[in-house]
Amino acid sequence: MSQFTQILLKQRPDGKPFGAHMFDVVKKDLPEISADQVLIKQTHMSLDPAMIGWMSPDTNSYIPRVELGEVMRSSGFGEVVASNNPNFAVGDKVMGMMGWTEYFVSNGKGINKVQAGVNAEMALAVFALPGLTATQGLFNVGKPKAGETLVVTGAAGSVGSLVGQLAKADGLRVIGVVGSDEKVDWIVNGLGFDGAINYKTDDLEAKLAELTPDGVDVFFENTGGPIQQHIYNRMNIHGRIVVCGMIADYKVGEPSPGPNWINLIKKRVTVQGFAMPDHYGEVPALLAKLTPYVMQGKIKFRTHELAGLESAMEGLNLFFTGEHKGKLLVKL
Amino acid sequence: MSQFTQILLKQRPDGKPFGAHMFDVVKKDLPEISADQVLIKQTHMSLDPAMIGWMSPDTNSYIPRVELGEVMRSSGFGEVVASNNPNFAVGDKVMGMMGWTEYFVSNGKGINKVQAGVNAEMALAVFALPGLTATQGLFNVGKPKAGETLVVTGAAGSVGSLVGQLAKADGLRVIGVVGSDEKVDWIVNGLGFDGAINYKTDDLEAKLAELTPDGVDVFFENTGGPIQQHIYNRMNIHGRIVVCGMIADYKVGEPSPGPNWINLIKKRVTVQGFAMPDHYGEVPALLAKLTPYVMQGKIKFRTHELAGLESAMEGLNLFFTGEHKGKLLVKL
Structure with a gap:
């Protein structure tokens, strides 16, 4: 595979249902990674209500908006498939803000290895x-x-x-x-x-x-x-x-x-x-x-999985209809 | 003088302007004080917006409502004119919740002596x-x-x-x-x-x-x-x-x-x-x-004085019209 898919924000929410008209689906060549970089194959993307805010024209929010032409922002779960970074090995399971993309290149900053035994669903539904x-x-x-x-x-x-x-x-x-x-x-x-x-x-x-x-x-x-x-x-x-x-x-x-x-x-x-x-500085204390509570079996969850990167575009509407049952994920 | 005037709540606010129809103005005989009691001649009553709440039918507020037939509640400033209580001497200037009454009998509880040099206006406009x-x-x-x-x-x-x-x-x-x-x-x-x-x-x-x-x-x-x-x-x-x-x-x-x-x-x-x-437990810390700030001359105030106990009844309307200029007081 020498190409992969990304989705870029093309148009901000206009009150109508979310969908393909708001995004550009683009193909890109799989990059070579340079020193200290890792290449991650994303396997699961999280859809969260906060994303509606990130897409809005409001520049006065608590996190910078996604600019038009940028990869749509999201958190996700994936596997390291190539690494020039001493902190990551091929096969490591990782989480981070990777965005709407099948592959993600990182210098390791903001990417965290996931504890053994925590699968993608638990990682994104509970520990994210x-x-x-x-x-x-x-x-x-x-x-x-x-x-x-x-x-x-x-x-x-x-x-x-x-x-x-x-x-x-x-x-x-x-x-x-x-x-x-x-x-x-x-x-x-x-x-x-x-x-x-x-x-x-x-x-x-x-x-x-x-x-x-x-x-x-x-x-x-x-x-x-x-x-x-x-x-x-x-x-x-x-x-x-x-x-x-x-x-x-x-x-x-x-x-x-x-x-x-x-x-x-x-x-x-x-x-x-x-x-x-x-409160990002307090994440260790929050975890x-x-x-x-998780270890004592007191936390149950369920996930609602959509299939394929492009399903994210219409998937956002579920936050308004409430038709999803469980944490909304996109399986790539 | 063997008689004095009190004003009792007769009717709760009904959305119309406040006035004499809501109160009973009654004459009472000046009481003999018993052991530990003090008799206070109130000279200034404070009118405060909180009084609107005390008169309302709501029983779920943070301070018990004034019941029909009770003396209307208010804070005031006065002078001890007779005392069987070792903590108070005739001539002491005092503050406390005395209500709409020319004279007030107390066992001393809830009545505080006012520091020398603090007059009635400053006591009620600033330190109350x-x-x-x-x-x-x-x-x-x-x-x-x-x-x-x-x-x-x-x-x-x-x-x-x-x-x-x-x-x-x-x-x-x-x-x-x-x-x-x-x-x-x-x-x-x-x-x-x-x-x-x-x-x-x-x-x-x-x-x-x-x-x-x-x-x-x-x-x-x-x-x-x-x-x-x-x-x-x-x-x-x-x-x-x-x-x-x-x-x-x-x-x-x-x-x-x-x-x-x-x-x-x-x-x-x-x-x-x-x-x-x-926060009544925190009053010493608040004072x-x-x-x-007061000692350093950083606090100015002005008072708007009404004359005579009965002026309180219509005086409450000033909180809604805003026509008063300064802390609303009734001088008795």
Whole structure:
């Protein structure tokens, strides 16, 4: 094989469904690697909601946007197939921000070897952005205490499903908000959540009241949408709201309004937005916090795999429809 | 004088202007004090926006509501006129929650002697709820740093005027939002703010952009209202929003919506509501923090005095019209 495929960003999101019209699919010659470089064959790419932000025209975000004509940014898992770098050997399994490309050349910076026994799915679904985000947001922002009640939106998603399981392992009552009965079943019977709300079909206010009889102490927000106000209304005194994602509002021109702030005074509630790029220096500490939960078998996950590099282009729409079941991956 | 006047709450706020229809003005016989008691002649009562909350039907607030038939709650300043309590002597100047009453009987609990040299106006305008609130909210929630920009709403109000002066003394750029040109003049030329916005007449977005060229790091919110969204839009990365009051929304049936939370993620902003009853244990530390600013002459204030106990009933409306100029007091 002397050629491989890359996908470049051609057009920014315009409110319409994502797809091939926004990208250039290009063939490139497989490069020779120079001193200190490694050549990686990517086997699995991660699709994450954060990518929507990276593609947006906004230059004021927490991580530089992807410029038009650049390889679309993503994290991935792969195998070293050639190495002039003493830190990497052919056959090493590695992770890093490789982008939408079948092969990736690196000087080793930002590429990390994966521990033996961790496969691509676990690496990308747990030990990458989802797990780091869940750990930082839940423990360092949400400050959960045993006996408290946590409500997480996007609860079957890559971050939400981990947040709920971590909180459950620490003795909280955990309620998840999802968008299908299949996901209700998965988070309750598969992951052990104490309850679930289907935001598309349930009476939100009544169901929340039933499932959170003692109110809500930690609200982990991944989605936005109309249920936000209902959860907000049930916040307890000194409650914490962790704002991690607002997928319901990413594509709309005029974002929907949020809750009035009077309740923040009455209940002395803190609402805090966070994003992982602020915390890359804390990754070792976050992994040290997360790993024991995984080792003790307290973290389950499932993946939703798309096939082939080009499937990523339309795959991004799944974040808006919520039709995927599990961490979204592209298998190359 | 063997009789004195008290005012009892008869009816909760109903969205109409405050006034005599909500209260019972009653005459009482001056009591004999028993062992350990003191009799205080109140000379000045403080009117504070928090009183609106104390009168509301809401039982879920941070301080118990005033029940119908009870003396309306307020803090005040007075003089001991009789004492069976070894800690107080006739002639002592004292502060405390005495309520809407000309005379107050106490066992001494919750009544504090006022330092020599501090008159009633300074006691109630600086060393009572306004100064404690400003100190707690600015320093412990807002965490200001020299060189940052702070915007405070209700900037000519009892709390806002102190917040701005404290921040200015610590080297911040301070912009105040007020509701009249007279107040613009007072906070800029009287208090030394770097700029002011008249929310009733200025082009809010343009004026804010002009006055905060480097964005906003600390937003101290006392009022709510349409300017909230504009200040929110200018928050810098890692900005802090201190939610202290929302006077614009206290009387409306349906509070106006707040800002969408996407910006909290993009800028990693924290929005925190607080209320002083959580911090009564910290009052000595707060006073220790505040006092040096006062001693160094960095804190100016002005009072707006109403005359006579019964003037309090309609005086509360001034919080909504903003027509008062300075800390609202009732002189008895």
